[in-house]
Amino acid sequence: MPKSKFNVGDKVRLNKRAPGYYGHLLQRTRTIISIFYDDEKQGNTYELGARGRGGSLGFFRSYMLSGVSPAQASKIGRPKTKRSYKRR
Numbered sequence: 001m002p003k004s005k006f007n008v009g010d011k012v013r014l015n016k017r018a019p020g021y022y023g024h025l026l027q028r029t030r031t032i033i034s035i036f037y038d039d040e041k042q043g044n045t046y047e048l049g050a051r052g053r054g055g056s057l058g059f060f061r062s063y064m065l066s067g068v069s070p071a072q073a074s075k076i077g078r079p080k081t082k083r084s085y086k087r088r
Helices: 019-027
Strands: 013-015 029-038 041-049 057-060 064-065
Touching: 029 057
Parallel strands: none
Antiparallel strands: 013 029, 013 064, 029 041, 041 057
């Protein structure tokens, strides 16, 4: 199996190069369940999960997927880097 762009468990999102009949599914993040190597197309095929429903959404090629960086929690309130002005 050649080197994979993504690993099992990575969060991905379908980009605009995915088939148009998926519609609203293009904006949601999905988790990669498994990776298969396709001998005929000579590339990896990724199986995506269906948001905890126990099934799979479908099989996609790497050019249809884009990685999602993990969300960072933001703190509520005033930022610590607020500039303070001093009188002269």
